[in-house]
Amino acid sequence: MDIQIIGYIAAFCTSLSFLPQAVKVIKTRNTDSLSLSMYSVFSFGVLLWLIYGALLGDMPMIVANTITLLFALIILAMKVHHRVQKLRYQQQD
Amino acid sequence: MDIQIIGYIAAFCTSLSFLPQAVKVIKTRNTDSLSLSMYSVFSFGVLLWLIYGALLGDMPMIVANTITLLFALIILAMKVHHRVQKLRYQQQD
8 A cells, every 4th residue: 555645544634633623612612621722832833834845845735734724723713712701701700 | 944844843833732732631621622523533643644654764753643642642531531421420310
């Protein structure tokens, strides 16, 4: 079996795995147990992978990391939104 | 700047970013907003990246994905543990 196929399946899994998390966060509006620092550092790391793939001209890396970055940023935005909301409520109390 | 450095920083960020999530899950014992399917598919994908890196003999990929897999499996185990506990409580009710 061509080694590259393993790489493509790996990229497919690690990229699309963030879709169910993004859907869950959007549906439940619950981000309590998600780590803000994880998604901040992770999104930055994926952005670097995307730049790295672009510099190498490696299309699978570009596609996989674009998808992952999209989902990671959706989750990060929801987490930041809830954290800001929480701070506002605490100030009003 | 050597392109490889971007790859190393990216690997460092995406691997270690799961550490704060693992710590948060262990501390708070709250995995409600985490997606079981995300961590199942993600862990499988990272395992494939690890095999892919081993077949290529690519040490940074091996190291980065071993770390990521370790943290992802900790989080997955906690999520599965809580899901099993929840099912038990529901059966007792």
